[in-house]
Amino acid sequence: MVFLEDGACLKITEQELLDFGLRTGDMLDGGTLERLKSAAGISNVKVTAADLVGKRAMSRHELEKKLTEKGASQAEARYAAEWLEAIGAIDDRDYAALLVRHCGQMGWGPARAREKLREKGVPRELWDEALEELPEAAGEIDVFLAGKLRGRTPDQREKKRLTDALLRRGFAWGDVKAAWHRQGQELSEA
Incomplete structure (x- = not known):
């Protein structure tokens, strides 16, 4: 002083x-x-x-x-x-990978992870490398649906609710539709 x-x-x-x-x-x-x-x-x-x-x-x-x-x-x-x-105390590449791993642990898809990267100000050129850290979308969606359905066959209303939840989590429509197909369910596009 x-x-x-x-x-x-x-x-x-x-x-x-x-x-x-x-x-x-x-x-x-x-x-x-x-x-x-x-x-x-x-x-x-x-x-x-x-x-x-x-x-x-x-x-x-x-x-x-x-x-x-x-x-x-x-x-x-x-x-x-x-x-x-x-001095190595901050590194956007490491931070991007950490953030995407966190998104994967939360059960979020690629779109939601990209939104988090944008929100946190991570440079766009680091996104693709970081997004490789995400678990396979198909597996994550299957786990989500299995946990929610517990072997039950959903009605149309429940299918729509679960589909909307998956889309909000950042999964692509094509991946969600394919997951329903793997469950033996058809999904209307309307």
Whole structure:
């Protein structure tokens, strides 16, 4: 902490202390004080960024957005995200794979997983590789239907309800229709 003559307090890290060669009782000219404030601001944003990433995984885009919401400038947020990328604390490729695995564990299909990737700001060029982490759609749909039907033959109303649920989960119409066919059921397209 640096206490200024006007009573203000400036929170700095050891790095600024060393970079600026500060000692008790030092007098700082206006230019040095402004550079110190700028360096301290960047350090504080980096600390906040590290805290955010330490709490849960997130994409670079998500991190920058959260930092700007907390008052950092876009340049400071970008710099902090670059720093965390450089030290390996954030990696959009790893985050995309983690997010898609989570979607698979939730029983969601490819469309829902793509929506999550878009929502979290994962770059589009990483989507295809990440989506390979999803379990086979046919197997997931069969497990869902078996769990809901428990050997019963559904009526048209229940088939529609289950079909709609699968579509909301992000499975393609063709995959859902094929699953009903595997169950020995025909599905009307209306």
